[in-house]
Amino acid sequence: MRSFLVKKKNTLKEALKSINSNGNKCVVVVDEKNKLLGTLSDGDIRKAIIKKVNINSSIEKYFNKKSYFINKKNTKNRHHIQNLFLKKHIDLIPEVDDQGVVKKIITWSNFFGKEKKFKIKKTPVIIMAGGQGKRLKPFTNILPKPLIPIKHKPVIEYILDKFTSNGYDNFYITINYKSQIIRSYFNDIKKYKRIKFYDEKIPRGTVGCLSDMNLPNCKNFFITNCDIILDIDYADLMKFHTKNKNHLTLVASAKEFKIPYGVCQLNDNGSLEKIKEKPSYDFLVNAGLYLLNYDIKKMIPKNKFFDLTDLLNILIKKKYKIGVYPVNDTQWIDIGQWSEFKKALENL
Structure with missing residues (x-):
């Protein structure tokens, strides 16, 4: 269950990696005692990145605080769970106890016993x-x-x-x-x-x-x-x-580039202000799919x-409207x- 849980202090980049790891397009946000705070989907992260939010920013402002969940006592009500999946178009449902502590993650595949089928x-x-x-x-x-x-x-x-x-x-x-x-x-x-x-x-x-x-x-x-x-x-x-009514959508990968040297930062007079040792920078790079x-x-x-x-x-x-669909760098190989x-x- 670890790959499904993140804290609100985690970054968008860290959450995206967890989503890629669990394979369910969503993570569950919890506090230090694993109490449910909400959920964060890959779509929520894309919206933030498109708004030029730094991918190393905390997820606190961007996760859904009114997410769907089910109490542990109601897990036998399969009809209710099925309706949540099918009518709300969600990929997972947190199961919580009376104190709101997450005890289990119910995913589409482990509930229905199969992956979603795609029509040709x-x-x-x-x-x-x-x-x-x-x-x-x-x-x-x-x-x-x-x-x-x-x-x-x-x-x-x-x-x-x-x-x-x-x-x-x-x-x-x-x-x-x-x-x-x-x-x-x-x-x-x-x-x-x-x-x-x-x-x-x-x-x-x-x-x-x-x-x-x-x-x-x-x-x-x-x-x-x-x-x-x-x-x-x-x-x-x-x-x-x-x-988003795009005319063209470009898939872009969030890519981290590390500089293997100390980078000199100068002040307005051209004198050395400080050296930033081996910094890393995040960019969205064209992944080659449109x-x-x-x-x-x-x-x-x-x-x-x-x-x-x-x-x-x-x-x-x-x-014309050109949309950018961001993905994690672990989802892209060139x-x-x-x-x-x-x-x-x-x-x-």
């Missing part, structure tokens, strides 16, 4: 797999980046499996560099039923070929890099995108080299660089 969705998933993978040379001199193996399967299969486990199986893969090897691999394994390939005769940037792509009638579509692995709830991402409204596709010019950053700049200039590739080998 038609939303297209576009995987950008045409790059040369220059940062992973010399491996990519032989294999295209999407087929770089991590333990027992290539990185692109991790991406496909994450989407299919969330109900998305309508895939479009853009290819260019060593494209025939990628085609041959998927023809051999015959694991995925709905994959369409789009060959770029010449490189056209990360999203240039989308102008020629015939997507089915849909409200939204995903775009993802082929060298990232994200452990997120895609249904929650879609809900966030829709609820959710777009379908009508954004028409902004991509035909037969031109066009990167996703070009599209973002146009949307910003036209004042195998496009050697340090992260080694991390993937250890953690997957």
Whole structure:
């Protein structure tokens, strides 16, 4: 139960790590005697980060103080518990005694005895797999980046499996560099039923070929890099995108960067004021996954080299709404660089 409990003095960053550890998108906030104070969901944390709250801030102002709970005496009332889960759309329910002390956490999976099932969705998933993978040379001199193996399967299969486990199986893969090897691999394994390939005769940037792509009638579509692995709830991402009426939602990872040196801070006269020894800084960095409204596709010019950053700049200039969906850095692995590739080998 430890991974479900946090204190109000804990930081948003610490709470996010606990949420990632327990896998239930929520933590229970308690006092020093484990008395229930409320709950904090990953959505609450995202709202705080979007409002530019420092991720190292205390959770005290941001957790829900009117959370749902059940008294230990009523745990046999399964109908009541079931209604709480289904009608209130919550992921866990704290069980407390007469003094309000948390005795147990009831989660969706341990109550219903199964994970939530996802309906198959038609939303297209576009995987950008045409790059040369220059940062992973010399491996990519032989294999295209999407087929770089991590333990027992290539990185692109991790991406496909994450989407299919969330109900998305309508895939479009853009290819260019060593494209025939990628085609041959998927023809051999015959694991995925709905994959369409789009060959770029010449490189056209990360999203240039989308102008020629015939997507089915849909409200939204995903775009993802082929060298990232994200452990997120895609249904929650879609809900966030829709609820906030975003034109485009970008997934960003809360990333801590440590400076391995003493950093000099100067005063207004240019003299040394103090040295901050090996400081760390937190940023939100682009994780390489995007959710777009379908009508954004028409902004991509035909037969031109066009990167996703070009599209973002146009949307910003036209004042379209671009949302940011923050995730914990432990939920994101970018195998496009050697340090992260080694991390993937250890953690997957």
